Structures are given as C-alpha cells and as structure tokens.
Amino acid sequence: MSQPLADLMRPEILDEMVGQAHLLGKNSLFRKVIESGSVPNMIFYGPPGTGKTTAARIIAKKTNKSLYHLNGTSASTEDIKKVISDINSLFSTNGILLYLDEIQYLNKKQQQSLLEFVESGEITLIASTTENPYFYIYPALLSRCTVFEFKAVTADEIKKAISRACEKLNIKIDEDALELLSVGSNGDVRKSLNNLEFLAKSLKKGKTISKKLVEELIDRANISYDRSEDKHFDNLSALMKSLRGSDPDAAIFYLAKMLEAGDLIAAARRLLCSASEDVGLAYPNIIPLVKSCVDTFATWPTRSEITVSKRCNINRHRSKEQCGMFSNRCCNGGC
Secondary structure, three states, X not given: OOOOHHHHOOOOOHHHOOOOHHHHOOOOHHHHHHHOOOXXXXXXXXXXXXXXXXXXXXXXXXXXXXXXXXXXXXXXXXXXXXXXXXXXXXXXXXXXXXXXXXXXXXXXXXXXXXXXXXXXXOEEEEEEEOOOHHHHOOHHHHOOOEEEEOOOOOHHHHHHHHHHHHHHHOOXXXXXXXXXXXXXXXXXXXXXXXXXXXXXXXXXXXXEEOHHHHHXXXXXXXXXXXXXXXXXXXXXXXXXXXXXXXXXXXXXXXXXXXXXXXXXXXXXXXXXXXXXXXXXXXOOOHXXXXXXXXXXXXXXXXXXXXXXXXXXXXXXXXHHHOHHHHOXXXXXXXX
C-alpha cells in the first residue's frame, strides 16, 4: 500500500512546518519551552490539517521519555490501563509521554483515569482535538494542561507546502493553479496535499497541472461549517451583526455560506428573528415580507434560495433606511 502524500510530506522538524507563526516563531514562548526539552502537559486544538499531530510528534522526539500514542476514536479504557501499567517499569525509566489524538472522543471516566498520573508528572500528556476543549475535555484534566490554539493555515503558507510536494513528486504546477489549489483548501494543508496527489495521478509524464484541471477537482468552495458547533454559531453571529450593522454585502455573504452548507432552517429563523426584533417596530410590513420569502424558499428550495433570500436581505436593509420616517427613538435603539 502506497503512503499518502500528506503523510510522506509530514515535517520532521519545527522549521519545516507551515503556518502557526504565533506558536512556532523563533522568539515565541511556545518554541522556547519546546526547545528546552522540558515538555509540560499540553492540549492542541484547532481545525483539521493545521499541524496539531505533526507538532506533537516532533515535540515527542525532543524528549527522552517513552512515547505512547493513542487515538480517541479507537482507544479503550484497557488501552489507557496498559500505558499506566508501564509507569516505573524498565520501559519507561525516564517517564512516559502520552500523545492522545482526538481526545474529545474519550468519555469522562477514561479522562479521569489519567488525572492522578498527569498530576504527579508520571505521565506527560499531549492531547489534540478539533473541538472546543472547554466543552469536551473534563475540567479537572483541562486545569492540569496548557491549551494552545492552532489556526487555519493561510493560502500563502499552504503554497509553500504544495511547492515542496511538487518538487518531491517531480511535477510542475501553473501559478494560477497553485493559487486556486491553496485557496480552495480553506486553511487545511492535508486537504491541499490530498488534492495535489489526486491531480498528480491524472497527469501524463511531462505535463503541468493547470488551473482548468484544478477547477475540475474543486468544483465548489470548501466551506468550513458544522451542524451545531462553533462554526455554526460563529456564522449565525456574523450574519446578525452584518444585518444590525447595515452591511448588506456581508449579510448576503454569510447567508449564502449557510445556504451552501445546507443550513436552510437556521437561515430562515435568523431572518425572521431580525425582522421582528430589529426592524418590526419601525416598519411592521417587513415581518410578512420576510415570512413570505422564507415560505417561498422552504417550498421551492434549490436555485431559489440565494435569489429570494438575497432580496429578503436587501429589503430588510432598505427598511432600516426608512426607520427615521417612523420613529427616531427606534432607530437609535438599533433598528
């Protein structure tokens, strides 16, 4: 079985990693602590493909402790007990470093089983998660660790990873294709390399990856969204702030993002909520107008969603301009 390109290109040292300048910069506190060789208990969180696992592996190599690697999706209580049983054994005379990937999938009891040993320093824990650690990790364990956020990697940094991979594969890529591939990965380095690997397999010898070829693979925006977690509520908040800030372009952007992700019900609720709470007193007619728009794209989804909701948004913003005709007090209160 061939090794995936993303795994083949995994950095071996911190200087090879792209992105995370706030953590990996030469003079950053995080970098200084890691290079000291004294690794504390840490939790890494952030979106996929941002270097959490890679950083943990590199850090583990800098210590002289026995390394154990568990994944929360498959680890059982018995697996954790096996790690604990090796404490003070011949296999771990210098201590144990446990790298726990996807820790959010461990239940409360499994996380609690580590408390005593993390507290005493017999186990040094490095955990990673794609979810908010303050929601998914047991508070007592969280208090014994330092939390670091890994941010989505910028397109310019992703270009470096793609260019390095192209040299490894001995293939060429046009500049505009490189730009599209890096932007289309939405801050996920692993996704960009997976896409590059797919494109490379379709090339004939001596050919170059063109923008047209990339467009065939990335036929729609790679939207970063979830059903009921942080990204969902961040987008709702941005939509409401755009509406209340009288910025129709921003409101249409966030609304289109929700509809593209299939979050039709939440979009409808937010529009109705804004019409009732923000504009309704000054312009009561906006409420039945928004309701009719919602009913239209609820009964006639697909292509009508963006068109109807866009008109609904614009009408709602125009109604704010009419607030002064009805009540200055309402306008000053945030219509």
